Amino acid sequence: MIDLLDFSQASIICGLLTVYVLLIKKNALRSFSDYILAAFILSQIWAAILYLLIYTGKIVSVAFLYRTAAPITFLIPPLGYLYVRTVLYNEQKFKRIDMLHLIPFVFFIINYIPFYFSPNEYKLDIITKTIQARTFAIEKQLGIFPETVFYIFRPIQSIIYLLFQWILLFEYKKANPIKMIQDQIKLVIQWLRVFTFANALIILGYVITIPIYLLLKEKFDSKVVHIIPEIILGIGFFSICCYLLIYPQALNGLPFVKYKETQSSLIENETDKIPFIYDDYSNEIKLIENYFKQTKAYLQPNLSISKVAVEAKIPNRDLSYIINNYYEKRFNDYLNEMRLQHFLSKVNTQSLDNYTIEAIALESGFSSKTSFYRAFKRFYGCTPSEYLETLKTPL
Template sequence: MLTDILQFIGVLFCLFTAFLIRFRLNKDNSFSGHLLATLLFLIAVCNSFYLFIIYGIINYFPYLYKVPAPITFLIFPLSYLYVRAVLNGENSFKKVDAIHLLPFVFFMVNYFPFYIMPLDEKSQMVYEITKDFSKTYIGQDGLLPEWVNISCRALSSILYLILQWHLIITFFKHKTHISSKQFALVKKWVFDLTIIQTVHSVSLIILYIANALMAMNIIPFAHFIHIVLGLFVSGSFLFVSCYLLWSPNLLIGLPYISFKNYDATVNSPKPDIGSVFSELETHLNKTKLFLDPNLKIDTLSRATNIASRKITHTISESDYNNFNDYINQMRIGYAAEKIKDNYLDTYSVEALSLTCGFNSKNAFYRAFKKAYGCTPGQYDSNNLDSDNHTIEP
């Protein structure tokens, strides 16, 4: 039951993250962003069918039973292509990438007899499977026995993990001279993603083997094996989506590394970053756009005609933690000027926080204390003491 709950939550999180990337965050229409959203969506779809089967929901939609089986052969190729696109800055598929579709097409053909089966027969088969889940891996729903599908899926995951690890290790081995924050962020992400996928794949393969051996009565049924391995399998894709949601620097603008002419500019990246900051601050100070409490990176991007990914990259190369930190520091600077102009003699600190674009007084206090090491009231007192000291004879 615990693994089922974890799997259900993982499906919801993957769907939410996929739609968030597809419809809200991928403003630049990046190829890698589309791949990541598709990858998370397919993971959610394929894993949801396990729940549909064991809880009998699939009986209401028997014609969908074998739809995800070929799709599972797209997940690891998509992951590999996504990592390759992120690292190499690719904007489209290569012609040779069509080869990654072969397993998917092969197993689509394999299950063709099931797809054209009369609905009554299909419903009966699905009903029997919901009563005995072991038939999903020891039966034969297509031209080939199910163990062939499972074996090929396991071998495919291993093959693509090897390719993905080789791609990552080779890539970063030749980029040891780069030490930017954005580079470190993306490096950690692709390594962590591949580690999570490796844990998922190894756990799933062990679970396949254990299920097959138990179904054939070679080893006794052990519920704890399902629980332990199920936690690793179900928790892995939940962790991927949570990882992204907890790392806004990865999702805002999406992870990428710009290596076009990077080697030629790696020793002098500051001028470009400085010019972007100068352009941003000129516009923000002129329009006071930072006072908008709902300001988003894509709003600033449209207002300045600077790509959101470029803004994200520029901020990641600076001392700011993220976009919100950058905007909050501008708001705090504005608040300090208002305090110097005796704003607090007439209005409250809460009014000041709202005027400066903060949604709450607590957030304003935290940001102010981070910038000046004191509260707004203390800053006002210190400023007043400084003025009194200046006018003394």
């Protein structure tokens, strides 16, 4: 039997790691779409945590949290849709009309206000009965409206937004034949498909709860029956997080995307817009090189890509794309190469009788002796001492 507790905990940990990669990691891009994806994942995590508290009975210790995940689940479908849209079209802010997506969330917050402000003893009584009989959670009215409104509207909303996501992807594919677009665009489209497929699994987990309740009401309290939708939901969420941890480059999104018009093969006198990555980013390259030449920012041990992006006035995503594709390096390797060049220039102008190798390395921007030696061996294939010996050896 699958241990739901272990599986859910693994999903939560995987989700938190993904949020770390998206927003907290030193060189995280932190694009607008990344924040939306992080909100999507955190909403899923909160719902999973509340379910685990109920599943294990520990919710009695934090009764005030009961049903707090209910309104948040109505943020998950629109966040998924908005994430796909902002990635495909490089959107950097919400539209005013996007406020309408909050209506179900606000509606159910208002619905549960009487319960949220009810006495703790009442909440404990509700929780105890829910733990004893899962059907009680569906049958007992806790808000202004019956709970069936929540359990029916949630899958309906999820299905509608899932259709919107697929429509976005199909329209994009129809307008932009995959064979005509570049690798980074293909990678992002593939990720968005995985994301949407996983969303379909999550929605299936929600939707299947209702027929199980209606058809197997007398067995609804059985863990074997009740675990099925939770496992399906968990697999969907787990897939999203694992994919991003394995293929983080998908988070680079679609920088420098332009559209070229071609004659439509479907409609006479009409044109199709084919996306491509604009290769002429010479201005951005000059900005980057001048920035490091003038500021020598690589001498800062904890320099982040976000700080460089702000100071060089280049969007995070564009900066990351140029370093990865033009210089064909990771950001840290790009910095370390400049630090090593600075180190060698110092060694050539300063006597090692007065300074140690480690002291010059730290002055060159390396955060530790270990990181310096690792970078040096990676770039030059030998230790600093061995390299310096070759410089002393006469030809």
